[in-house]
Amino acid sequence: MQQAAPQAFDRVLSSMCTDPHPAARAAAERFLATNPGDPATYAEVADLEARAVAALGAITGLATASGAGEGAEEPPHGYVTGGGTEANLQAVRAARDRRNVDGANLVVPESAHFSFTKAADVLGVELRTVSTDADHRADTDAVAAAVDDRTALVVGVAGSTEYGRVDPIPEIADIAHDAGAYCHVDAAWGGFLLPFTDHAWGFADAPIDSLTIDPHKCGRAVIPAGGLLFRDAAGMDVLAVDTPYLESRSQASLAGTRSGAGVASTVAAIDALWPDGYRDEYERADGVARWLAGELRDRGQRVADVELPTVVADLGGGVVESLRERGWRLSRTGCGLARVVVMPHVTRKILRAFLGDLDEVR
Amino acid sequence: MQQAAPQAFDRVLSSMCTDPHPAARAAAERFLATNPGDPATYAEVADLEARAVAALGAITGLATASGAGEGAEEPPHGYVTGGGTEANLQAVRAARDRRNVDGANLVVPESAHFSFTKAADVLGVELRTVSTDADHRADTDAVAAAVDDRTALVVGVAGSTEYGRVDPIPEIADIAHDAGAYCHVDAAWGGFLLPFTDHAWGFADAPIDSLTIDPHKCGRAVIPAGGLLFRDAAGMDVLAVDTPYLESRSQASLAGTRSGAGVASTVAAIDALWPDGYRDEYERADGVARWLAGELRDRGQRVADVELPTVVADLGGGVVESLRERGWRLSRTGCGLARVVVMPHVTRKILRAFLGDLDEVR
Numbered sequence: 001m002q003q004a005a006p007q008a009f010d011r012v013l014s015s016m017c018t019d020p021h022p023a024a025r026a027a028a029e030r031f032l033a034t035n036p037g038d039p040a041t042y043a044e045v046a047d048l049e050a051r052a053v054a055a056l057g058a059i060t061g062l063a064t065a066s067g068a069g070e071g072a073e074e075p076p077h078g079y080v081t082g083g084g085t086e087a088n089l090q091a092v093r094a095a096r097d098r099r100n101v102d103g104a105n106l107v108v109p110e111s112a113h114f115s116f117t118k119a120a121d122v123l124g125v126e127l128r129t130v131s132t133d134a135d136h137r138a139d140t141d142a143v144a145a146a147v148d149d150r151t152a153l154v155v156g157v158a159g160s161t162e163y164g165r166v167d168p169i170p171e172i173a174d175i176a177h178d179a180g181a182y183c184h185v186d187a188a189w190g191g192f193l194l195p196f197t198d199h200a201w202g203f204a205d206a207p208i209d210s211l212t213i214d215p216h217k218c219g220r221a222v223i224p225a226g227g228l229l230f231r232d233a234a235g236m237d238v239l240a241v242d243t244p245y246l247e248s249r250s251q252a253s254l255a256g257t258r259s260g261a262g263v264a265s266t267v268a269a270i271d272a273l274w275p276d277g278y279r280d281e282y283e284r285a286d287g288v289a290r291w292l293a294g295e296l297r298d299r300g301q302r303v304a305d306v307e308l309p310t311v312v313a314d315l316g317g318g319v320v321e322s323l324r325e326r327g328w329r330l331s332r333t334g335c336g337l338a339r340v341v342v343m344p345h346v347t348r349k350i351l352r353a354f355l356g357d358l359d360e361v362r
Numbered sequence: 363m364q365q366a367a368p369q370a371f372d373r374v375l376s377s378m379c380t381d382p383h384p385a386a387r388a389a390a391e392r393f394l395a396t397n398p399g400d401p402a403t404y405a406e407v408a409d410l411e412a413r414a415v416a417a418l419g420a421i422t423g424l425a426t427a428s429g430a431g432e433g434a435e436e437p438p439h440g441y442v443t444g445g446g447t448e449a450n451l452q453a454v455r456a457a458r459d460r461r462n463v464d465g466a467n468l469v470v471p472e473s474a475h476f477s478f479t480k481a482a483d484v485l486g487v488e489l490r491t492v493s494t495d496a497d498h499r500a501d502t503d504a505v506a507a508a509v510d511d512r513t514a515l516v517v518g519v520a521g522s523t524e525y526g527r528v529d530p531i532p533e534i535a536d537i538a539h540d541a542g543a544y545c546h547v548d549a550a551w552g553g554f555l556l557p558f559t560d561h562a563w564g565f566a567d568a569p570i571d572s573l574t575i576d577p578h579k580c581g582r583a584v585i586p587a588g589g590l591l592f593r594d595a596a597g598m599d600v601l602a603v604d605t606p607y608l609e610s611r612s613q614a615s616l617a618g619t620r621s622g623a624g625v626a627s628t629v630a631a632i633d634a635l636w637p638d639g640y641r642d643e644y645e646r647a648d649g650v651a652r653w654l655a656g657e658l659r660d661r662g663q664r665v666a667d668v669e670l671p672t673v674v675a676d677l678g679g680g681v682v683e684s685l686r687e688r689g690w691r692l693s694r695t696g697c698g699l700a701r702v703v704v705m706p707h708v709t710r711k712i713l714r715a716f717l718g719d720l721d722e723v724r
Contacts, residue, residue, distance in 0.1 A: 004389070004626065006396045006406050014403045014609070017619060019395050027366070029391055032584045032623075033381050034368045041376045041691040044368050082444045082586065085618035093484060115618055117603050122455060122616070124486040161607055216619065222394045224444065224586060224621045241479050244696035245523055247376070247686075254484070256447035256477055257379060257578065259586045259621065261394075264366065324609075329403040334606035 007329070009345040013354065014331035016161070016189045018343040020265060021220040027261075027268035028222040034260025036080065040247030045260040052215070052266040053078050056227045059195060059274065060187070060211055061204025077236045079253055080215070080263045081226035084188030085115035086254050087212035088155075090228055090239055092119040093254075094210065095153035095182040097238045104152040109138035109167060111160040113186060125152065135305070136160065138167040144175050151181040156208075158201040159190020162333045164310035164341075166190065166199045170206040182209040188226065189341075192218035193308055195275065196282040203231060210235055215266040218281075220273060220344065225262030285309035285342040292340060292351050299359070309342035315362065322361035328354060369691070371707040375716065376693035378523070378551045380705040382627060383582040389623075389630035390584040396622025398442065402609030407622040414577070414628040415440045418589045421557060421636065422549070422573050423566030439598045440591035441615055442577070442625045446550030447477035448616050449574035449590035450517075452601055454481040455616075456572065456592070457515035457544040459600045466514040471500035471529060473522040475548060487514065497667070498522065500529040506537050513543040518570075520563040521552020524695045526672035528552065528561045532568040544571040550588065551703075554580035555670050557637065558644040565593060572597055577628040580643075582635060582706065587624030647671035647704040654702060654713050661721070671704035677724065684723035690716060 009019050020028065031045055039046030057063045057076025081087040096104050105126040108116045112129070120127035128151075130142035138156060147154060154176035156167040169185055176183035187194060187201060191213030194201045203211065210230045215221035230236055240250040273281075289309035296303045296313045304312040315323075315338045323330050323338075333339050340346070340354075371381050382390065393407055401408030419425045419438025443449040458466050467488040470478045474491070482489035490513075492504035500518060509516060516538035518529040531547055538545035549556060549563060553575030556563045565573065572592045577583035592598055602612040635643075651671035658665045658675045666674040677685075677700045685692050685700075695701050702708070702716075 004392075004406060004410055004629070006393050006622065006626075007404055009395070012403055015397065015400060017395065017397050025394060028394055030366075031368050032387060032390055033371070033379065035377065035379050035585055038377060040693065041374055042369055044366060048366055082617050083619040085616070089484075089616075113618075114603060114605055114613075118616070118618075121603065122484060214619075223397055223619055223623070224617070226619075241476060241483065243476055245693055245701060247693050251476075254447070254451075254480070255444050255586070256475075256480075257445040257576075257585055257588075259444075260368065261585070261623070264368075267366070331402065331607055331609050339607060 010350055011327045012329045013340045013346060014329045015343065016217045016341055017223060018220065019345050020222045021269045021272055023272045024221050024265035024269040027264040031260040031264035035257045036260055036263050037251065037253060037256050037258040038246055042260060045263055048267050049080055049263045050075065052080050052263055055267070055270045055274065056213055056229055060191060060213055060229055061202035062229055062231065076229055077233050078227065078229035080266060081228050081253065082224040082255050082258065083216065083226040084113065084212050084214045085118060087188065087226045087228035088113065088115045088186055089119040089122060090254055091184040091210040091212065092116070092125060092153055093123055094230070094235045094238050095184065096123055096125055098182065098234065099152035101150050103150050105150050106153050107143060107146045107151055108155040109157060111136055111138065111157055111162065111165060112155055113161050113188070116155060136163040136165045138172060140168055140171045140175065143172055147175060147179040147181060149180065151179050153182045153184055155184050155186060158185050158187040158194055158199065159308050161189065162339060163304055163312055164308035166201055166307065169201050169208065173206040173208050177207065184209065185211045188212045188214040189217045190308055192278050193282045196279045215269060216262065219266065220269045221265040222261055224259050225266045281344055288346065288348055288351065289342045291348065295355055311340045311342065312337050319362050323357060326357050328357065372712055373689045374691045375702045375708060376691045377705065378579045378703055379585060380582065381707050382584045383631045383634055385634045386583045386627035386631040389626040393622040393626035397619045398622055398625050399613065399615060399618050399620040400608055404622060407625055410629050411442055411625045412437065414442050414625055417629070417632045417636065418575055418591055422553060422575055422591055423564035424591055424593065438591055439595050440589065442628060443588035443590050443615065444586040444617050444620065445578065445588040446475065446548070446574050446576045447480060449550065449588045450475065450477045450548055451481040451484060452590055452616055453546040453572040453574065454487060454515055455485055456597045456600050457546065458485055458487055460544065460596065461514035463512050465512050467512050468515050469505060469508045469513055470517040471519060473498055473500065473519055473524065473527060474517055475523050475550070478517060498525040498527045500534060502530055502533045502537065505534055509537060509541040509543060511542065513541050515544050515546055517546050517548060520547050520549040520556055520561065521670045523551065524701060525666055525674055526670035528563055528669065531563050531570065535568040535570050539569065546571065547573045550574045550576040551579045552670055554640050555644045558641045577631060578624065581628065582631045583627040584623055586621050587628045643706055650708065650710055650713065651704045653710065657717055673702045673704065674699050681724050685719060688719050690719065
C-alpha cells in the first residue's frame with residue numbers, strides 16, 4: 001500500500017504547532033515507547049518529566065517566585081499534559097475542588113481559548129464570558145463585574161489565540177483574589193515568547209495560582225506536550241486520585257498513560273533553546289510579523305496591531321477561500337478575519353509567496 | 363550533555379504498553395508534527411483518523427452491527443483519543459449529557475480501571491462501585507441492585523486491568539437499558555485480543571452503546587493512541603463544542619491538539635497486523651501466560667486462572683520488592699498480588715530469567 005505522507009509546513013499559516021526542533025524530534029523517537037504516567041515502570045522518562053517541570057518553572061518565573069530554585073527544598077509543582085486543553089481543564093478542576101462551593105463559576109474573557117468552554121461543560125462549572133476592550137484584551141471592569149462569591153477561577157490570557165494579546169494579568173489576579181477565587185494564566189502559546197518581552201504575565205510578575213505553557217507550541221517539542229504549573233503543592237494534590245496496580249501511589253494527571261515522546265522532547269528542546277534560541281526566534285518572528293503587517297497595510301488591508309507574532313487582517317470576502325484553494329492553510333477568527341501565526345516554520349520567503357498569491361486572487 | 367535513554371523492555375512485566383510494531387514506529391516518526399485536532403490544517407492525518415476509526419469499528423463489530431460496513435452510508439462514530447482514560451471519561455460524559463438527569467450516577471464493577479474514578483470526580487457524577495464475583499467478574503445481581511432511574515451509564519470490562527477478566531457484557535447491557543441507562547464496554551487492553559476468543563464483548567455481541575479500545579496497548583501503535591467508539595452518531599454529537607479559529611466547525615475530542623503519531627501509527631499497525639498478526643500474537647501470549655501460570659503453580663504458588671494473558675500470583679511477602687530490586691518492573695494488584703501482563707515483548711526467554719530470579723529470592 002502507498003505510504004501516507006504528512007503535510008509539508010511550507011503553506012501552514014494557521015497552526016500554533018510547528019516543525020519540532022531536531023533535538024526534540026530525536027528525543028521523541030528514542031522515547032516513543034515510554035509512559036511517564038507509570039513512573040515505577042518507566043523510571044527514566046519520569047526523571048525527565050521532573051526536569052521538564054523544573055525548566056518550565058524557571059521559564060515562567062515559578063522558581064524565582066516561590067524560592068524553589070537551586071538549593072531550595074521544593075521543586076515547581078506541575079506536570080507535562082497532553083496539551084493546553086488538558087492543562088486548562090485541570091486548572092479549572094483544581095480551582096473548582098479547592099474553592100468547593102455549590103454552583104461554582106469560571107470567569108474568562110471572550111478571547112479565551114475554546115478549551116475553557118469544554119472545561120466548563122465537562123466539569124459542570126458555570127462559564128461566564130466577559131467582553132474584551134477595543135484592543136481585544138480582557139476588560140478588567142467587566143471581569144470585576146462578573147466575579148462573585150461563587151467564582152472558583154478567573155482566567156487571564158497571555159498570548160491570545162486570535163490576536164496574540166496579553167491581558168492585564170496582575171489586575172486580573174487581584175480581582176480574583178479579592179473575590180476569594182484563584183487566578184489562572186493561559187500562556188499555552190505565549191509562554192516561550194513572553195520571557196523576552198516586558199509583559200507582566202508569569203509567576204514572578206503577579207500572584208497567579210496556575211499557568212498553562214505548551215512545549216509543543218512555541219517550545220518546539222513534539223505533540224503531545226502541554227504544561228501545567230501551580231504555585232502551591234495543593235493545586236496538584238487536589239487533582240490526585242489513587243492508583244491501584246501501579247507501583248506509584250497516586251496520579252494527578254487527567255490522562256493515565258501519557259506520551260514519553262512529549263516529555264523527552266520537551267527536555268531536549270529546552271536544553272537546546274533556552275534562553276538564547278527562544279529569544280532569537282522571538283525576535284525573528286516579531287520582525288516577520290511586523291513586516292507582514294506592513295506589507296498588508298501597503299496593499300490597503302486593515303490589519304490589527306501586532307503584539308505577539310500573530311497577524312490578523314481583513315482580506316475581504318472570498319479571499320481566504322481562494323487562498324485555501326491554492327493550498328494555503330489559513331484560518332479565520334470568529335469574525336471571519338484572516339489570521340497568520342508566525343511560527344518558526346513561517347519565514348519571509350514563505351510569506352512572499354503568500355503575498356504573491358494574495359495579489360493574484362484579490 | 364549525556365543523552366538520556368529509555369528503559370529496555372526486557373524486564374518490563376507491569377505495563378499494558380509495549381514496543382510498537384516497526385511499521386507503527388515508522389509512521390509515528392513521519393507524522394510527529396501533525397495534529398488531527400485541526401483537520402483543515404492537517405488534512406492528511408485527519409484522513410488517516412477516519413481510516414483508523416473505520417478499522418476499529420470493524421475490529422469491535424461496529425461495522426457489522428450497525429450495517430455501516432462497505433457500501434453503507436455511515437462510517438463508525440468515534441475518534442482516536444489520547445488513551446483509555448480520555449475514552450472512558452468521554453463515554454461517561456456522553457452518557458451524562460444524553461441522560462440529562464440531576465444527580466446522575468455511574469455504575470462500575472470494582473474491577474474497573476481507576477480512570478472511572480477520575481471521570482466521576484471530573485464530571486461530577488456519583489460513582490457506584492459494585493462487587494465482583496469469586497472469579498473477579500462483575501456480579502450482575504450487584505449491578506442490577508445498584509442501577510436506578512438516575513443511572514447514566516453502566517460499565518462492563520472486557521479484559522480487566524488486574525485479572526484480565528471479561529464481564530458478562532450482554533447481561534450488563536440489558537440491565538443498563540432496562541434502567542434507561544447507557545452501556546459502555548472498557549476493552550482498552552482486551553480489544554485486540556478478544557476477536558480471537560469466544561467471548562461476547564463487542565458491538566456485534568450485545569446492544570452496547572460505546573466502547574474503549576486502545577491501539578497503544580495490544581494494538582501495537584505508539585503512545586498516545588486510545589480509541590472511543592459509539593454505536594450512534596448522537597454519542598459523538600453530544601460531546602462536540604464549537605471551534606472558532608479552526609476551519610472545522612466543532613470538536614468532539616476532549617483534547618484540542620492531538621497526536622498525529624498516535625493516529626498514523628494506529629493505521630500502520632492495523633494494516634500490518636489485522637487480523638492474522640493479532641491472532642498469532644494472541645495465541646502466543648495465551649500460551650505463554652498459561653505456561654507461566656503452570657511454572658508458578660509447580661513452585662507451589664497460588665495462581666489465578668488465566669483468561670486473557672495476564673497472570674496474577676501470590677508470591678508471598680517481600681518477593682515483589684526483591685524482584686524489583688533486581689530490575690524487574692513488576693506491579694501488584696490492589697490486594698498485593700504480583701501481576702504479569704504478557705504483552706508482545708514478554709517472551710518465554712524473559713520469563714525464564716524472571717523465574718530464575720524468583721527461585722533465588724524466595
